[in-house]
Amino acid sequence: MKFRIGPNGVHLFDRLSGLNILVDELRPKEAIWSTAPRQVSIALTNVCDLHCAYCYAPKHKASLHTDQVLGWLKELDTEGCLGIGFGGGEPTLHPDFVNICKRAAGETQLAVTFTTHGHRLTPQLAERLKGSIHFVRISVDGVGRTYEEQRGKQFASLLRGIESIATLAPFGINVVVNERTVAELDALSELAQEVGASELLLLPQQATSTVASMDGVVSRALQGWVSNYVGKVRLAVSEAGASGLPTCDPLPDERGLQAYAHIDASGMLRASSYSPACVKIEDAGALSALKRLRNTFEIKRETQS
Numbered sequence: 330m331k332f333r334i335g336p337n338g339v340h341l342f343d344r345l346s347g348l349n350i351l352v353d354e355l356r357p358k359e360a361i362w363s364t365a366p367r368q369v370s371i372a373l374t375n376v377c378d379l380h381c382a383y384c385y386a387p388k389h390k391a392s393l394h395t396d397q398v399l400g401w402l403k404e405l406d407t408e409g410c411l412g413i414g415f416g417g418g419e420p421t422l423h424p425d426f427v428n429i430c431k432r433a434a435g436e437t438q439l440a441v442t443f444t445t446h447g448h449r450l451t452p453q454l455a456e457r458l459k460g461s462i463h464f465v466r467i468s469v470d471g472v473g474r475t476y477e478e479q480r481g482k483q484f485a486s487l488l489r490g491i492e493s494i495a496t497l498a499p500f501g502i503n504v505v506v507n508e509r510t511v512a513e514l515d516a517l518s519e520l521a522q523e524v525g526a527s528e529l530l531l532l533p534q535q536a537t538s539t540v541a542s543m544d545g546v547v548s549r550a551l552q553g554w555v556s557n558y559v560g561k562v563r564l565a566v567s568e569a570g571a572s573g574l575p576t577c578d579p580l581p582d583e584r585g586l587q588a589y590a591h592i593d594a595s596g597m598l599r600a601s602s603y604s605p606a607c608v609k610i611e612d613a614g615a616l617s618a619l620k621r622l623r624n625t626f627e628i629k630r631e632t633q634s
């Protein structure tokens with residue numbers, strides 16, 4: 330079991346079972362808190378073979394190198410990060426994806442997860458990844474025709490991908506909530522239960538250059554759906570767009586860059602994939618970049634006050 334020290338206590342985590350234990354009787358001094366964010370997402374590549382309108386991934390060509398990624402992971406692991414989530418673009422399109430996952434699982438204690446559109450997850454790829462992945466997130470925006478119109482891919486092909494993923498690791502379903510998909514949340518929760526997903530993650534749509542963020546009507550419909558939810562699959566919601574929803578945060582004092590950071594496919598460290606503020610990860614490493622990004626936010630706060 331790995332442990333992490335933070336403002337809410339000592340956090341124990343087992344990447345194989347997903348078990349989290351928070352020893353909150355202990356309140357360690359700030360000087361010994363873990364310095365890495367609890368979770369870090371890494372866009373391995375900007376490349377994707379789909380063209381979703383609400384995609385926020387940058388469209389310029391960029392990919393990270395295996396050794397560069399592994400170096401950052403080892404630093405983050407040592408400094409108390411618990412898990413890493415590979416994304417993109419479509420992470421399975423990174424030419425060294427399998428090797429990166431194997432090395433991340435073998436050379437660190439981090440939980441290794443990735444988010445995928447699911448269409449490239451053949452039984453062969455799932456077999457090669459077995460043992461190196463602790464959780465998979467699959468993007469499913471609506472069912473049947475809605476899905477096909479949103480993602481431009483056959484729903485049947487997605488279901489085949491989900492079958493392969495189910496043989497690989499525990500998995501969850503991600504849904505971008507917008508005016509189309511909000512009406513299909515019942516169907517999505519039924520699907521999640523049928524295919525054996527352990528989580529349904531709601532991602533209220535954020536504005537991109539082509540779409541607006543979720544509006545008030547959709548937001549109220551989502552709130553109504555969540556408060557009446559009686560499904561068996563656990564619900565989760567992204568922090569962006571969670572306002573108004575009943576959420577439970579066991580680590581309320583672990584905020585901002587203590588809780589989460591994102592590294593994009595150009596090697597820039599950000600507070601989230603949407604955040605415009607960023608710093609380049611130089612040869613000094615990810616933790617040094619994290620310090621610079623924290624300083625940037627401090628200076629901004631001071632000048633605003």
Ligand code: SF4
Pocket residue numbers: 377378379380381383384385386417418419446468
């Ligand atoms: S599958 Fe994901 S990365 Fe690819 S275009 Fe759609 S939202 Fe963007």
